[in-house]
Amino acid sequence: MSEWNPRDPEALTTRYDLADWSVDDRADVAAALADAEIAHSWDGSELLVSQDTEQLVDAILDEIEDELDNRDGDDDDDHDDDGEDNITEYELDEWSEAERKQLCDMLDNLDIGYRWDGTMLLVPVGVEAIVDSCLDSIDSRGVTFVDDDN
DSSP, rough: OOOOOOOOSSOEEOOOOOOOOOOHHHHHHHEEEHHHTOEEEEETTTEEEEGGHHHHHHEEEEHHHHHHHHHHHHHTTGGTTTTGGEEEEEETTTTHHHHHHHHHHHHHHTTTTOOOTTEEEEEETHHHHHHHEEEHHEEEEEEOOHHEEE
């Protein structure tokens, strides 16, 4: 990976506004960039990369966008079950707002996509060990793993 630092005001940075992309889609972006060993960061829903990697990132985003378009066209009739098998849920109803904010900050720093459904945290399958570590580092009281397979 390069020496690019998104927090350096002198760093030449390209920003991509991915606000229209779902959290799961942005998680796919983070995974693809990690696989390609492209340093990146997030500022809310904005993706930040070094200007040196802009062409590579454009190609990756185009590829993901094509996959999303194909997926959307294939399952227009099945929207009720979209992605439910690819999500792990954590019920955090006993956590304070400050604890949930701290968790969000940790997940953002780790480039882990997530979303909230009330007090339930939804993350992509495959990142549970990392999320569990984050939860444990804050406070494990009141965390219930929800298993929909029963």
